[in-house]
Amino acid sequence: MFNIKLTSIPLNGLFIVLLLINFSLCFIEDGYKRYNNYSVLRFKPTTTDQLHFLYQLAQNETFLMERSVDFWTEPGSLNSSVDIMLSPEARSTLSPVFASNQLTPSVMIEDVQSRIDAENLIKGRQSLPFPFGVRGSRPNAKQFFSTYQRYDTMMSMLDEIARSNSKVATIETIGKSFEGRDLKVIKISSGSSSGKKKIWIDAGLHAREWIGPSTAMYFINKLVTSVGKDENVDSILSKYDIVVLPLANPDGYEYTHTTNRMWRKTRSLTNSRWGYICRGADPNRNWSYKWRTGGSSTNPCSDVYAGSAPFSEPEPKAMSQYILKNGPWHMYISFHSYSQLILLPWGWTTDLPKDYKEMYRVAEKAATSLKSIYDTPYTVGSATNLLYVASGGSDDWAYGEAGVPYSYTFELRDTGDHGFVLPDDLITPTAEETFVAFKTMCDEIYPNK
Incomplete structure (x- = not known):
């Protein structure tokens, strides 16, 4: 069994280790983190021993702190894929260990940096200067969705959409990120709100999952600019007011553009007895409902660090306050990636909520309609039973604490060929098919509950 024991390190040795980690993190802070020859390997554990081994490896926080091993998908159940990004050194070290556990991986990505470089080449990694091709008073959506945009450009487009369509769209800043960026929501409402139900959509809680914010922006543009022109949009807005937060973690998102493409938190x-060592918390482990009851970490250097307390992070705190203040809500949707899943509560337990059958029925209908567009298959189920335990998530909070009867997380494209580095030319197809699924959900849940 592969294991690194920290218990044998004396206190002064541990202090030196932490200092070295601190220096390493500072180095990354000052430069651009490259992933030359980092590979992504896929494992499919077929025995409980293999699954246990991968689980123990995922819990080894030494590797997580050093960023040598990054679980892109966590071990959950037998025969389910586990994707792991490894540095060249980690791959060399762990290969015989994998072999001794009779784990033979397939290579999903041979060189992660080459994928990032290709992404940068297409985009030029510079946002389009606003107004990036304005036709009359409207942004050129085709140009905007041809690549992944930066925070400033996304917010400029959001403002322009609202300004040009003020009868149906209004902008509100619901809070600030840790680094002072606006958390902007757009409320989309056609006609009177009397008798309508409310839907909340957010995206980008995890910084490296770029397809989420792009999909949310597509939804906004589609809903706002199609009023009176698209009967599907008119049907949705005749029943619902919709609030969208397209970028829930702007600091982390910007950091993935400037410094470390694989940043998540x-x-x-985070303060410690030796000073500031690690940055960030997982904003999808920081919600108060069943906070830190499994699938999260107390280690500030972990990618799944739950934070020092529920809502210690200003981003989920602002979101929760707005949701509670402006309810009741009929449906909650959060966009993540990747794996092509529609996830239902619970994430903290394998038990199923009382409304599971109804939520599952709606999600199955949505998955069927989504597949009809580009033949993209999605799997439906509870988060814990399809993936793994992950407490403190937003969808559990929305259902369990805010009382939203339909609560979903979409894990968008793909299933691992590209992982988090989804090519730009898949932005629009992903958003288009997801919007069709959303239209189906709107039809299915109204006037239920």
Whole structure:
């Protein structure tokens, strides 16, 4: 069994280790983190021993702190894929260990940096200067969705959409990120709100999952600019007011553009007895419902660090306050990636909520309609039973604490060929098919509950 024991390190040795980690993190802070020859390997554990081994490896926080091993998908159940990004050194070290556990991986990505470089080449990694091709008073959506945009450009487009369509769209800043960026929502409402139900959509809680914010922006543009022109949109807005937060973790998102493409967390500072060592918490482990009851970490250097307390991070705190203040809500949707899943509560337990059958029925209908567009298959189920335990998530909170009867997380494209580095030319197809699924959900849940 592969294991690194920290218990044998004396206190002064541990202090040196932590200092070295601190220096290493500072180095990354000052430069651009490259992933030359980092590979992504896929494992499919077929025995409980293999699954246990991968689980123990995923819990080894030494590797997580050093960023040598990054679980892109966590071990959950037998015969389910586990994707792991490894540095060249980690791959060399662990290969015989994998072999001794009779784990033979397939290579999903041979060189992660080459994928990032290709992404950068297409985009030029510079946002389009606003107004990036304005036709009359409207942004050129085709140009905008041809690549992944930066925070400033996304917010400029959001403002322009609202300004040009003020009868149906209004902008509100619901809070600030740790680094002071606006958390902007757009409320989309056609006609009177009397008798309508409310839907909340957010995206980008995890910084490296770029397809989420792009999909949310597509939804916004589609809903706002199609009023009176698209009967599907008119049907949705005749029944619902919709609030969208397209970028829930702007600090982390910007950091993935400037410094570390694979960054996941927020960018808050975590204090320790030796000073500030690690940055950020997982904003999808920081919600108060069943906080830190499994599938999260107390280690500030972990990618799944739950934070020092529920809502210690200003981003989920602002979201929760707005949701509670402006309810009741009929449906909650959060966009993540990747794996092509529609996830239902619970994430903290394998038990199923009382409304599971109804939520599952709606999600199955949505998955069927989504597949009809580009033949993209999605799997439906509870988060814990399809993936793994992950407490403190937003969808559990929305259902369990905010009382939203339909609560979903979409894990968008793909299933691992590209992982988090989904090519730009898949932005629009992903958003188009997801919007069709959303239309189906709107039809199925109204006037239920």
